Amino acid sequence: MQRNVEEILRIHTVGIAGCGGLGSNCAVALARIGIGHLVLADFDVVEPGNLNRQYYFLDQIGQKKVQALKSNILRINPCLRIDTYPVMLDPDTIRDIFKKCDVIVEAFDRKEMKHMIAETVLMHMPHIPLVMGSGLAGWGHSELLAVRRSGDLYVCGDEASETSDQLPPLAPRVGIVANMQANVVLEILMGREE
Amino acid sequence: MRIILNNTEEEISANRLTISELLKYKNFTFRLLVIKINGKLVKREDYDAAVVRDGDHVVVMHLVSGG
Numbered sequence: 444m445q446r447n448v449e450e451i452l453r454i455h456t457v458g459i460a461g462c463g464g465l466g467s468n469c470a471v472a473l474a475r476i477g478i479g480h481l482v483l484a485d486f487d488v489v490e491p492g493n494l495n496r497q498y499y500f501l502d503q504i505g506q507k508k509v510q511a512l513k514s515n516i517l518r519i520n521p522c523l524r525i526d527t528y529p530v531m532l533d534p535d536t537i538r539d540i541f542k543k544c545d546v547i548v549e550a551f552d553r554k555e556m557k558h559m560i561a562e563t564v565l566m567h568m569p570h571i572p573l574v575m576g577s578g579l580a581g582w583g584h585s586e587l588l589a590v591r592r593s594g595d596l597y598v599c600g601d602e603a604s605e606t607s608d609q610l611p612p613l614a615p616r617v618g619i620v621a622n623m624q625a626n627v628v629l630e631i632l633m634g635r636e637e
Numbered sequence: 638m639r640i641i642l643n644n645t646e647e648e649i650s651a652n653r654l655t656i657s658e659l660l661k662y663k664n665f666t667f668r669l670l671v672i673k674i675n676g677k678l679v680k681r682e683d684y685d686a687a688v689v690r691d692g693d694h695v696v697v698m699h700l701v702s703g704g
Contacts, residue, residue, distance in 0.1 A: 465704040552704040554669045558681070561671045561700070565678040580703045593696040594676050606703035617704070 448633070449477050455632050456480040458544035460532055460560055462508040463487070464612050465576045466550030467498035468621035473628060474516040474523055481516070483509045484528040484540055496614040532556070534563040542568065546628050549575040550621070554605075565596065574627045575599065579620040580606040581613070588619055590627055599623040638691035652691070656684040659695070669700040 457478050459466045462485035470481055485508045489499045503511040509527035516525055528540050537560055541547050547568075549560050557575060564573040578600035579588070587601040600620050606612050640647050642663070654662060656672055656679055672679045673696040679687040689695055 461704060463704050550704055552702060554700045554702045557700045557702075558669045558671070562678070562680060565671075566680070575698075575700075576704055577698070577700050578703070580701075591698060593673055593698065596671065596673075596698070598671075598698045600701075602699040603701065604703070605701035612703045 452477045452629075452632060453479040455545045456482065456543060457628055458482040458541035458547040459484065459550055460537065460541070460547060461485055461550035461552065461556070462497075462512050463493065463550060463552055464496040464614075464617040465579075465621045465624065466548065467508070467512050468496075468618050469548050469550060469625045469628075470512060471498050471516060471519070472622050472625035474519050476625075476629065477520065478523070478628075478632075480524040480526070482526045482528070482541060482544055483512055484530060484532055484536075485509050486529055486531040496612055496617040532560070534559065534567075537563050538567055541571070544571060546572045546574060546631050548624050548628065549573060550624070552606075561596070569595070571595070572597065572631050574624045574631075576620045576624055578602045578604045579612060579616045580604040580610040582616060585616075585619060588616070588623065590623060597624075597627050599627065638689075640689060640692065641694045643695075643697060654689050656687045656689065659689055660684070660697075665697060667699045667701070671698040671700065672696065 459470045487508050489503045489506050499511050507529045509529050513525045513527050551557050572595040574597045576599050581604050591598045675694050
């Protein structure tokens with residue numbers, strides 16, 4: 444007999460590498476649909492400038508992002524298991540922290556970090572799908588946001604718009620890409636059950 | 638040679654190109670890329686050595702900052 448959606452999602456683990464605009468919004472979407480176990484990693488603390496797009500609140504400024512995000516998620520669903528790692532990720536910590544994940548979501552800000560996790564996962568953890576975000580700055584052009592797949596690597600975004608003073612990351616486009624990433628995770632996990 | 642580059646067939650006037658040469662040929666100016674030849678990742682330090690031949694499938698994905 445086919446298991447229902449909630450049952451399938453409850454038994455899976457998703458890693459979130461970076462809890463900024465992409466990671467916080469993606470994690471909340473995954474929590475709302477009942478992914479049973481989330482592994483959150485980010486070294487940073489919540490700052491006022493984050494509130495234009497990240498899933499935090501004014502009274503959380505100064506808190507570690509992983510702690511603040513965990514408490515926000517548990518307010519949505521207290522039954523989820525949330526592991527937090529307030530560390531700067533590198534190839535060694537990525538291989539250690541996310542080794543038991545069914546899917547890893549790349550949610551870094553800097554492209555050098557995006558490149559680092561792509562090489563680490565593809566070379567050393569090739570059995571784990573990696574869902575990346577690339578190209579989400581500015582506004583409008585929702586039609587350019589897409590998902591490209593190559594094997595177990597997925598890239599969400601327009602792969603072109605880079606953040607700058609003239610082109611900041613803002614809630615609408617960042618939120619679209621974060622939710623595209625969550626949607627790809629869902630597709631991967633549900634696809635395994637077919 | 639004919640290759641498939643990002644799901645599009647391309648006729649290239651060379652029998653073989655390294656990844657570095659292919660990027661120059663196609664004017665890919667992005668600094669950080671994820672590149673695969675026939676599904677296998679080409680690490681950044683191997684762009685001068687990895688060779689693309691007739692019939693190969695090449696995927697180039699662009700990484701830009703923002704998150």
